[in-house]
Amino acid sequence: MRGALSSLRRMIDRPDPAPEPGSSPRAVAGSRPAAVIDVRQVTKTYALGDVAVHALRGVSLSVERGEYVAIIGASGSGKSTLMHIIGCLDLPTTGRYLLDGIDVAAMSEDELSDVRNRKIGFVFQSFNLIPRTSALQNVELPLVYGGIRSSAERLHRAQRALTMVGLGDRFDHQPNELSGGQQQRVAIARALVTNPSILLADEPTGALDSAATVELLDIFDRLHTSGRTVVLITHEADVAARAQRVVRLRDGRIVSDEPSLQGSGERRVTLTSEMSPV
């Protein structure tokens, strides 16, 4: 894994350059320029027959470029719902969500899928790999959707992403031929292959043992110190402690939002002074 991490260190130096804040004609005046994620008074209500389920009851959350944020809270508190909105997989019932200063509600379906494909990488609770399909093909998929026509380039990038997460010897394995930790690393490679500036992870370590958890958290640390914005949902206190900031949800509301005591906040200060801004 150490070799994989050093190759990750080399490969992830530069996420896609972020657009200048406010450079879009549709950038919303008055939005804080540094906030890459700006959720404003968002509610989400699901209708289940006659019953309305209030998954989010007025959430405001602003995340700056390059932050590493953990979202914690009990089961059913609205964490995944919030993540789906942040990742443009779902829209708020009320309230607004600005991504890089642009109101997501104003984006066309094409723009949304472009954002989902290039700007945001997802790692889901349940891996969401395609069964009976090799690790390599799973990782290539976002490049196919992203319109990379050259199969040689797709292959090269997918191989590189899998090597980055320590799976250089598992290209042809299908999901059911991989351990849980390896499947999650394939999912991370898939999330990184388009070189997104934002990584969203929903319980990425939920199904992993402690050794695999540490390996994954080391990968997230590197992604963070290379300038990516990382938002991670977890139930585990020691996982949350690796972030800079911990946001707690309860019953669809944010009940606390605090710097992490042990997290990478201090390390971040040291590292940012060494690194040119992304």
Ligand SMILES: Nc1ncnc2c1ncn2[C@@H]1O[C@H](COP(=O)(O)OP(=O)(O)OP(=O)(O)O)[C@@H](O)[C@H]1O
């Ligand atoms: N598609 C849906 N239709 C109806 N209700 C939903 C839907 N998705 C989520 N909910 C409800 O919204 C609430 C919040 O769900 P959410 O998945 O965001 O919780 P969570 O904090 O991620 O929980 P967990 O830790 O168990 O993953 C829950 O009460 C859930 O039952």
Ligand SMILES: [Mg+2]
């Ligand atoms: Mg969830």
